[in-house]
Amino acid sequence: MDKATKEHFREKLLAMKKELIEALNNKYNEALELGSDGIQDTADEAYNLYNKNIMLGRVETDALKLRLVDQALQRIENDTYGVCIECEEEINPRRLEYVPFARYCTECKSELEKKGLIKM
Numbered sequence: 001m002d003k004a005t006k007e008h009f010r011e012k013l014l015a016m017k018k019e020l021i022e023a024l025n026n027k028y029n030e031a032l033e034l035g036s037d038g039i040q041d042t043a044d045e046a047y048n049l050y051n052k053n054i055m056l057g058r059v060e061t062d063a064l065k066l067r068l069v070d071q072a073l074q075r076i077e078n079d080t081y082g083v084c085i086e087c088e089e090e091i092n093p094r095r096l097e098y099v100p101f102a103r104y105c106t107e108c109k110s111e112l113e114k115k116g117l118i119k120m
Helices: 003-033 042-077 093-098 106-114
Strands: none
């Protein structure tokens, strides 16, 4: 991968990282605020707990994406970005354009998902 392409993906990943950090902060704060608006009956408490769990699940998903973005940025620094960590073949640039933090080529990802070894 040439230097300009790496820089393109580095900028894309840095923008994604910034968005994820903002989203994480917002979702976390929203989850904390649920149910803090005064006295509630049991139905309100159950509803707020349900929504809080959904929000925290989204926080967890975004936190995982943030880790993957950080790992991708590290691979750029290590000059291993765009290479499948399973088969060591180049990842299709179109895939990286869609999922810039991709660790696996399409074939390896499909195989690992079939075996239940990865989810994301």
